[in-house]
Amino acid sequence: xxxxxxxxxxxxxxxxxxxxxxxxxxxxxxxxxxxxxxxxxxxxxxxxxxxxxxxxxxxxxxxxxxxxxxxxxxxxxxxxxxxxxxxxxxxxx
Amino acid sequence: xxxxxxxxxxxxxxxxxxxxxxxxxxxxxxxxxxxxxxxxxxxxxxxxxxxxxxxxxxxxxxxxxxxxxxxxxxxxxxxxxxxxxxxxxxxxxxxxxxxxxxxx
Amino acid sequence: xxxxxxxxxxxxxxxxxxxxxxxxxxxxxxxxxxxxxxxxxxxxxxxxxxxxxxxxxxxxxxxxxxxxxxxxxxxxxxxxxxxxxxxxxxxxxxxxxxxxxxxxxxxxxxxxxxxxxxxxxxxxxxxxxxxxxxxxxxxxxxxxxxxxxxxxxxxxxxxxxxxxxxxxxxxxxxxxxxxxxxxxxxxxxxxxxxxxxxxxxxxxxxxxxxxxxxxxxxxxxxxxxxxxxxxxxxxxxxxxxxxxxxxxxxxxxxxxxxxxxxxxxxxxxxxxxxxxxxxxxxxxxxxxxxxxxxxxxxxxxxxxxxxxxxxxxxxxxxxxxxxxxxxxxxxxxxxxxxxxxxxxxxxxxxxxxxxxxxxxxxxxxxxxxxxxxxxxxxxxxxxxxxxxxxxxxxxxxxxxxxxxxxxxxxxxxxxxxxxxxxxxxxxxxxxxxxxxxxxxxxxxxxxxxxxxxxxxxxxxxxxxxxxxxxxxxxxxxxxxxxxxxxxxxxxxxxxxxxx
Numbered sequence: 130x131x132x133x134x135x136x137x138x139x140x141x142x143x144x145x146x147x148x149x150x151x152x153x154x155x156x157x158x159x160x161x162x163x164x165x166x167x168x169x170x171x172x173x174x175x176x177x178x179x180x181x182x183x184x185x186x187x188x189x190x191x192x193x194x195x196x197x198x199x200x201x202x203x204x205x206x207x208x209x210x211x212x213x214x215x216x217x218x219x220x221x222x
Numbered sequence: 223x224x225x226x227x228x229x230x231x232x233x234x235x236x237x238x239x240x241x242x243x244x245x246x247x248x249x250x251x252x253x254x255x256x257x258x259x260x261x262x263x264x265x266x267x268x269x270x271x272x273x274x275x276x277x278x279x280x281x282x283x284x285x286x287x288x289x290x291x292x293x294x295x296x297x298x299x300x301x302x303x304x305x306x307x308x309x310x311x312x313x314x315x316x317x318x319x320x321x322x323x324x325x326x
Numbered sequence: 327x328x329x330x331x332x333x334x335x336x337x338x339x340x341x342x343x344x345x346x347x348x349x350x351x352x353x354x355x356x357x358x359x360x361x362x363x364x365x366x367x368x369x370x371x372x373x374x375x376x377x378x379x380x381x382x383x384x385x386x387x388x389x390x391x392x393x394x395x396x397x398x399x400x401x402x403x404x405x406x407x408x409x410x411x412x413x414x415x416x417x418x419x420x421x422x423x424x425x426x427x428x429x430x431x432x433x434x435x436x437x438x439x440x441x442x443x444x445x446x447x448x449x450x451x452x453x454x455x456x457x458x459x460x461x462x463x464x465x466x467x468x469x470x471x472x473x474x475x476x477x478x479x480x481x482x483x484x485x486x487x488x489x490x491x492x493x494x495x496x497x498x499x500x501x502x503x504x505x506x507x508x509x510x511x512x513x514x515x516x517x518x519x520x521x522x523x524x525x526x527x528x529x530x531x532x533x534x535x536x537x538x539x540x541x542x543x544x545x546x547x548x549x550x551x552x553x554x555x556x557x558x559x560x561x562x563x564x565x566x567x568x569x570x571x572x573x574x575x576x577x578x579x580x581x582x583x584x585x586x587x588x589x590x591x592x593x594x595x596x597x598x599x600x601x602x603x604x605x606x607x608x609x610x611x612x613x614x615x616x617x618x619x620x621x622x623x624x625x626x627x628x629x630x631x632x633x634x635x636x637x638x639x640x641x642x643x644x645x646x647x648x649x650x651x652x653x654x655x656x657x658x659x660x661x662x663x664x665x666x667x668x669x670x671x672x673x674x675x676x677x678x679x680x681x682x683x684x685x686x687x688x689x690x691x692x693x694x695x696x697x698x699x700x701x702x703x704x705x706x707x708x709x710x711x712x713x714x715x716x717x718x719x720x721x722x723x724x725x726x727x728x729x730x731x732x733x734x735x736x737x738x739x740x741x742x743x744x745x746x747x748x749x750x751x752x753x754x755x756x757x758x759x760x761x762x763x764x765x766x767x768x769x770x771x772x773x774x775x776x777x778x779x780x781x782x783x784x785x786x787x788x789x790x791x792x793x794x795x796x797x798x799x800x801x802x803x804x805x806x807x808x809x810x811x812x813x814x815x816x817x818x819x820x821x822x823x824x825x
Contacts, residue, residue, distance in 0.1 A: 147235040151235050154230050160535060171281045171283070172282065184282065185289075199464045202448070210442065213479065257498050268509045291463075294467045297467075298467075318491075
């Protein structure tokens with residue numbers, strides 16, 4: 130891996146930043162669900178591998194229908210994007 | 223169980239590694255891989271929070287977000303690789319530092 | 327499904343390839359363009375119906391299936407701001423589509439082009455309609471994906487590919503930063519719904535992690551909204567895209583990012599308001615200076631207009647950073663004006679470029695003698711955007727400065743005024759070069775623009791003059807939208823009220 134001087138400085142900076150942030154995060158508590166509304170309990174699912182897939186997809190279809198339909202349109206648009214980019218020019222220049 | 227802070231630290235470290243990869247790698251395909259690393263940092267964070275909602279249970283909201291976001295990351299990668307194909311055709315190299323014709 | 331306007335637009339988007347396949351003969355481009363424009367008109371009609379419903383009910387809430395209710399379920403929440411911005415997107419989209427019927431006639435792949443334009447407008451409307459953070463993210467991805475392909479549309483040249491790749495990398499980094507911020511917000515409150523987040527986080531006054539999330543949100547949306555350290559993709563992408571797409575990117579897509587950013591900051595980060603207010607004001611001043619100073623050095627017509635967009639975004643963000651009814655009204659009114667003026671300028675620039683095949687200002691000197699109609703519209707647009715009295719730019723820019731003074735941000739207002747004066751320099755340089763000089767050889771060979779390209783320009787120029795002479799109703803509409811934006815209790819009540 131050849132690197133010029135800036136590359137070496139960048140690498141050292143990145144490693145230091147990652148170490149410093151990791152230490153800070155481990156030291157200072159993250160307010161885990163501290164501001165959650167106690168009147169709105171979550172719909173929890175048991176953590177067993179046999180049933181978890183089916184329960185999560187049931188949640189997906191019950192609660193997040195709008196996002197799913199919008200995602201279908203996003204996938205269609207992505208297919209249209211790739212067709213637009215990978216089209217062949219019919220001899221026009 | 224491992225305390226939650228370690229998972230968050232890991233997610234932030236992945237985010238920093240992903241940003242480093244985007245900033246310093248020369249090969250365009252490596253930049254696309256850097257994007258994937260960034261996206262996985264956010265996914266790890268979601269799944270970690272989802273697992274710590276209550277002991278022995280998971281919160282499906284986090285899992286649902288990750289399922290759909292993996293789809294988006296795939297679309298973006300497909301589009302990026304299509305653009306890289308044409309960039310190779312025009313510039314004859316995969317080095318992103320050679321794409322310097324557009325200045326000021 | 328969703329509401330009628332969004333449904334209609336998405337169904338028309340899916341139907342465009344079918345229409346394109348059916349009319350695959352020689353004169354087919356016009357039919358596709360007419361189909362796209364007609365679908366936008368039908369969407370505008372449905373949106374008007376939605377507006378009447380929202381005017382009486384206040385806020386409309388759309389949920390998926392009724393027993394599965396909002397704090398965990400996805401929802402669309404439509405208020406006056408959403409309808410205001412959606413109308414703006416459809417109107418600008420209509421002008422860009424009508425213009426591209428003639429402009430893009432010699433390009434291949436027009437089926438995909440119109441599909442992607444309709445998809446981009448649908449994504450933008452979905453962003454302002456969203457009531458849940460993840461729904462916003464899904465429509466954000468729709469807008470972003472279509473815009474990457476549209477910028478790199480003319481892939482047989484090197485410039486759109488280079489600009490498109492740089493734009494893609496920076497914009498995806500921004501989107502992922504938004505996703506990371508979303509995960510921290512989910513970790514703090516257990517929900518992703520805007521109203522529930524607003525309700526839960528009002529108690530979080532000095533939480534360090536809230537400030538980290540705030541920074542991530544500003545960076546993530548700021549990449550797309552062209553705030554100055556993160557703006558470097560904008561000049562390249564806006565000059566390399568085809569002109570109607572540049573008009574849409576410059577006129578409405580960056581405004582979408584600003585509008586989404588402000589909506590989230592007002593609702594979710596309400597407890598950290600002094601922090602983000604000052605930060606946004608400082609960023610706004612940097613953005614203004616960056617845009618104006620770089621625009622003074624440009625020789626490329628579209629790059630100059632792109633830097634001018636950055637400067638105007640600085641004004642709009644400053645207007646939003648005052649967080650008062652006057653400031654938000656001024657910023658929203660300037661959004662309408664800037665969209666109309668910038669679209670007019672980019673479409674005229676497109677006409678010049680199509681007829682002469684060059685973007686260099688030194689070669690386009692004196693083109694006013696050979697393309698008189700286009701140049702009249704271009705001059706009207708330039709005078710309007712340089713904030714001269716009878717036209718629309720003057721009112722909105724003066725309103726921004728007066729709102730800034732009233733909100734006790736005197737230094738920032740003075741700097742804004744200095745920037746507006748500075749920008750007059752390069753706008754007049756544009757008019758002098760295009761209108762008053764002697765034509766070069768390239769300019770003499772230009773022929774006049776075709777009538778079907780001139781009609782959108784005529785309507786836009788007429789709107790500039792009309793809003794300038796009679797700004798009352800537009801200021802009234804912006805004021806209602808600003809009021810809806812500031813009314814956080816009503817927003818929270820309409821989702822959580824029944825629970």
